[in-house]
Amino acid sequence: MxxxxxxxxxxxxxxxxxxxxFLPLEKNExxxxxxxxxxxxxxxxxxxxxxxxxxxxxxxxxxHLKPHLSGQLLIGDxxxxxxxxxxxxxxxxxxxxxxxxxxxxxxxxxxxKYDDLDKTIKEEGLYLGERSRLYFWNEFDIDSLKSxxxxxxxxxxxxxxxx
Amino acid sequence: MVEILLFLEDPCYETEVESIFSTERYSCKVFTELEPLxxxxxxxxxxxxxxxxxxxxxxxxxxxxxxxxxLSYLPVVIMTENKSLAxxxxxxxxxxxxxxxxxxxxxxSLLKQICLDIDxxxxxxxxxxxxxxLEEYHLLNLxxxxxxxxxxxxxxxxxGDALGKLYFNEGKLVHAQYNKLDGFQALNxxxxxxxxxxxxxFRDERFAVQSLDRSNQEILIEMxxxxxxxxxxxxxxPEMYQHIICNLGSSALPSxxxxxxxxxxxxxxxxxxxILVQSxxxxxxxVPELQRLFKKQLLVEESKxxxxxxxxxxxxxxxxxxxxxxxxxxxxxNNREEEDYEDQNITNVDYSKPSIEIMQxxxxxxxxxxxxxxxxxx
Numbered sequence: 001m002x003x004x005x006x007x008x009x010x011x012x013x014x015x016x017x018x019x020x021x022f023l024p025l026e027k028n029e030x031x032x033x034x035x036x037x038x039x040x041x042x043x044x045x046x047x048x049x050x051x052x053x054x055x056x057x058x059x060x061x062x063x064h065l066k067p068h069l070s071g072q073l074l075i076g077d078x079x080x081x082x083x084x085x086x087x088x089x090x091x092x093x094x095x096x097x098x099x100x101x102x103x104x105x106x107x108x109x110x111x112x113k114y115d116d117l118d119k120t121i122k123e124e125g126l127y128l129g130e131r132s133r134l135y136f137w138n139e140f141d142i143d144s145l146k147s148x149x150x151x152x153x154x155x156x157x158x159x160x161x162x163x
Numbered sequence: 164m165v166e167i168l169l170f171l172e173d174p175c176y177e178t179e180v181e182s183i184f185s186t187e188r189y190s191c192k193v194f195t196e197l198e199p200l201x202x203x204x205x206x207x208x209x210x211x212x213x214x215x216x217x218x219x220x221x222x223x224x225x226x227x228x229x230x231x232x233x234l235s236y237l238p239v240v241i242m243t244e245n246k247s248l249a250x251x252x253x254x255x256x257x258x259x260x261x262x263x264x265x266x267x268x269x270x271x272s273l274l275k276q277i278c279l280d281i282d283x284x285x286x287x288x289x290x291x292x293x294x295x296x297l298e299e300y301h302l303l304n305l306x307x308x309x310x311x312x313x314x315x316x317x318x319x320x321x322x323g324d325a326l327g328k329l330y331f332n333e334g335k336l337v338h339a340q341y342n343k344l345d346g347f348q349a350l351n352x353x354x355x356x357x358x359x360x361x362x363x364x365f366r367d368e369r370f371a372v373q374s375l376d377r378s379n380q381e382i383l384i385e386m387x388x389x390x391x392x393x394x395x396x397x398x399x400x401p402e403m404y405q406h407i408i409c410n411l412g413s414s415a416l417p418s419x420x421x422x423x424x425x426x427x428x429x430x431x432x433x434x435x436x437x438i439l440v441q442s443x444x445x446x447x448x449x450v451p452e453l454q455r456l457f458k459k460q461l462l463v464e465e466s467k468x469x470x471x472x473x474x475x476x477x478x479x480x481x482x483x484x485x486x487x488x489x490x491x492x493x494x495x496x497n498n499r500e501e502e503d504y505e506d507q508n509i510t511n512v513d514y515s516k517p518s519i520e521i522m523q524x525x526x527x528x529x530x531x532x533x534x535x536x537x538x539x540x541x
Contacts, residue, residue: 150535
């Protein structure tokens with residue numbers, strides 16, 4: 001049984017709901033920490049830890065989770081860049097191992113802008129690092145949400161980890 | 164006359180070695196046992212020591228003995244036929260390494276060069292240490308020592324991988340460097356070092372670089388001020404070389420990036436000195452954060468760590484949460500293996516071959532296909 005753990009950081013609750021709405025996720029809550037379980041089959045599951053930006057997370061938990069994380073999905077819009085470059089130390093602490101882990105920075109853009117994007121950029125995102133992509137989405141295209149998950153769970157996943 | 168102390172591992176070469184050094188230039192005392200050599204090193208003055216052999220243990224023992232007996236200024240030269248010894252002793256404070264066999268003439272010439280080098284340094288600094296420990300000489304004293312000589316020199320101070328350099332032109336301190344910092348910013352990071360080694364190398368040529376344009380006197384006063392500031396700030400913290408560690412059981416949060424970096428460095432036992440040396444920030448930014456981290460018990464002395472963890476477990480702290488999460492969701496097997504490895508006795512470890520991870524060509528693996536199909540169907 002392979003279980004891969006991810007962190008979900010959303011800068012907008014509405015956006016998060018959109019990303020979670022179409023997947024049959026099993027929601028668990030342990031000590032105020034929300035964890036979604038997404039089972040592909042009996043041999044492969046993904047756990048998604050919902051990082052609440054309002055409440056933060058105790059350092060003890062951060063240090064416990066970090067070594068187990070396979071990646072992170074950051075959801076926001078065009079202001080995401082401002083947030084990521086701000087001095088939000090917790091986010092830096094959680095995401096600073098993105099060289100090893102898969103990271104998808106999912107940025108919502110206007111529908112028109114999204115429609116104008118090249119097909120490859122829509123599917124693959126823009127290269128940020130070996131396992132990191134800047135990915136664009138818009139809720140009018142449900143596939144853009146699905147592809148973000150696929151990018152995170154499968155495409156950027158270390159090939160060796162599946163073996 | 165150069166006074167040499169020589170340890171010879173294999174006594175069968177004794178006659179030959181004595182014949183090499185039986186000139187007016189050298190006075191060489193040869194020993195085939197460590198104990199009498201150590202004894203005489205405490206009684207007489209020598210210019211340098213030679214270890215002629217292939218056992219790294221002997222070299223380590225001898226250097227350790229010199230260091231413990233305030234003889235660390237004594238340069239140690241290794242002469243060996245064992246090529247792999249270089250790797251084993253490269254981290255030790257050795258002055259030179261000669262790989263034998265060498266043609267007799269070449270050997271003599273190299274030996275002469277070593278003696279000239281040592282002779283030159285000894286004459287320049289007049290029997291003072293030209294390399295040694297910062298526990299014996301503070302940087303302020305070393306700067307004054309080099310200044311008084313009025314020569315071009317580089318004073319290097321090293322602790323582990325951290326290396327600071329001070330450059331002098333005719334005794335005038337003209338440039339200081341530590342990582343990418345220079346001038347007073349670099350001095351600011353070096354002045355509180357009380358452990359590590361120093362080395363002074365004199366040069367004929369002047370240095371073109373310049374980041375310090377004040378007089379030596381002004382620089383020394385400034386350094387003394389920095390040191391006094393450090394001393395004043397360093398309150399309510401454990402001794403600088405005592406082991407400390409990040410307390411995973413604390414429910415407090417690091418409140419800024421410096422605190423996070425410090426906690427990351429303290430994930431394994433470390434010392435405040437090592438944190439200060441490794442940090443990208445000046446001590447006047449790091450020391451207050453260290454004080455806050457100790458106050459919040461995010462950092463603790465290693466000796467008190469287990470005591471604190473027991474207390475937190477008894478109080479049902481976050482330690483409980485770790486176990487709860489782990490028991491609900493089965494962890495990846497490879498993580499288990501890492502933990503097991505740490506627990507193993509090192510002598511029983513069956514080392515696997517070193518390997519590197521190479522990204523495969525971008526073909527869809529069955530698992531990836533499974534994920535894709537599942538997500539698209541949802």
